[in-house]
Amino acid sequence: MKHISVNKIFSSSKSVSLVCGRDLAPLPRLAPKLFSAADKFCLVTDRKCFSVFKRGFDRLLGNASGRTVVFETPNGAAAKNFKTLERLLAFMLKNGVSRSSLIIAAGGGSVTDLAGLAAALYMRGIKWVSVPTTLLGQADAGIGGKTAVNLGGLKNIAGAFYQPDFTVCDTSFLDSLSATELRAGAGELLKYALIAPVKPGREVLRNLSAALKGGKKELSAITSACAVFKLDLVSRDEREETGLRETLNFGHTAGHAFEAASNGSLSHGYAVLWGMRYAAMLSYKLGIMDRKAAPAVQAALQIIEPPALKTPCLNFERFNMFIRRDKKSGAHTNRFMLIVRPGVLKGVNNIPDRILKQTLRELA
Numbered sequence: 001m002k003h004i005s006v007n008k009i010f011s012s013s014k015s016v017s018l019v020c021g022r023d024l025a026p027l028p029r030l031a032p033k034l035f036s037a038a039d040k041f042c043l044v045t046d047r048k049c050f051s052v053f054k055r056g057f058d059r060l061l062g063n064a065s066g067r068t069v070v071f072e073t074p075n076g077a078a079a080k081n082f083k084t085l086e087r088l089l090a091f092m093l094k095n096g097v098s099r100s101s102l103i104i105a106a107g108g109g110s111v112t113d114l115a116g117l118a119a120a121l122y123m124r125g126i127k128w129v130s131v132p133t134t135l136l137g138q139a140d141a142g143i144g145g146k147t148a149v150n151l152g153g154l155k156n157i158a159g160a161f162y163q164p165d166f167t168v169c170d171t172s173f174l175d176s177l178s179a180t181e182l183r184a185g186a187g188e189l190l191k192y193a194l195i196a197p198v199k200p201g202r203e204v205l206r207n208l209s210a211a212l213k214g215g216k217k218e219l220s221a222i223t224s225a226c227a228v229f230k231l232d233l234v235s236r237d238e239r240e241e242t243g244l245r246e247t248l249n250f251g252h253t254a255g256h257a258f259e260a261a262s263n264g265s266l267s268h269g270y271a272v273l274w275g276m277r278y279a280a281m282l283s284y285k286l287g288i289m290d291r292k293a294a295p296a297v298q299a300a301l302q303i304i305e306p307p308a309l310k311t312p313c314l315n316f317e318r319f320n321m322f323i324r325r326d327k328k329s330g331a332h333t334n335r336f337m338l339i340v341r342p343g344v345l346k347g348v349n350n351i352p353d354r355i356l357k358q359t360l361r362e363l364a
Helices: 032-036 047-067 084-096 111-122 134-139 171-176 180-185 186-194 199-214 214-237 243-250 252-261 270-284 290-299 315-327 355-362
Strands: 004-009 015-021 041-046 068-073 102-107 126-130 146-151 152-162 167-171 337-342 342-349
Touching: 004 214, 015 214, 015 315, 041 047, 041 111, 047 068, 047 102, 047 171, 068 084, 068 111, 084 111, 084 146, 102 111, 111 126, 111 134, 111 146, 111 152, 111 270, 134 171, 134 186, 134 214, 152 252, 167 171, 167 199, 167 214, 171 214, 180 186, 180 199, 180 270, 186 199, 186 214, 186 243, 186 270, 186 290, 199 214, 243 252, 243 337, 252 270, 252 315, 252 337, 270 337, 270 342, 270 355, 290 337, 315 355
Parallel strands: 015 167, 041 068, 041 102, 102 126, 126 167
Antiparallel strands: 004 015, 146 152, 337 342
């Protein structure tokens, strides 16, 4: 199956490469200059991922396998904290990782977030490779250079913008995911269907149903469309200074609040789907959404039915606390990305509590 290769030059003059496809060649063959220049490799992955993909990782590393040390993190969001970050940095130091070494992050978004931040901090910055192995990671989280750990119950509070030198999205890793796991990551895919221009948005919607049933061709098409769109957008607004990259936050303000209020029982993808439904209702209620676009937006958000929100997620005081503490709010009491129509979004600040509360009640 053919693969897609993209290279973007960022404002810092850093060259960032992305390869998407299926059954791709080993990393040293895909990026020979990057790997031949490294003296050692540090593979960062979670315990479950390493157990499932150990043979796959041997193939992935190719001739670099013999010079690779492996750091296993806890599974999922339990990896994204200062304790694990400190352990990883100490492991790198103990095992002789130098400024000429290369970190390879292979796993879900928690792994790529953690390893990318470690790469940014270690010896003031060393090169790293992102190899997302989940649907959510390949479509979104493993791309774009946002690295972070959680703090005080809030997502991604401590972090840095630090681009991977190379990103590889090989959809053969997705073969291990169940239909339930694929659906749990689909919220971010629907986000791209609503924020992207017409062509990539239609590509997502056209392939979504078959992709969620495990269709190999459709999974490759949908992840490639999302990944290429995101890398292009991020290259034009790496640090969220022009507002362009902020469109990627559609559904995330309320979504992160739902995720936090659920204490992790609601997956990120489902939380974002609920967050987009909430944002769409706000958009309509405030008169921001184009009324002609409302049926298309609603239809897209109803393609997948997420698990019902549990009682703690619907407690407005708790919900509003997370909204106010969201890092995207800045100096405002709150900030939401709202939708005008597919492909056109608008940032809105300081929405009154009475409207937020009423919308949450209606969402329930």
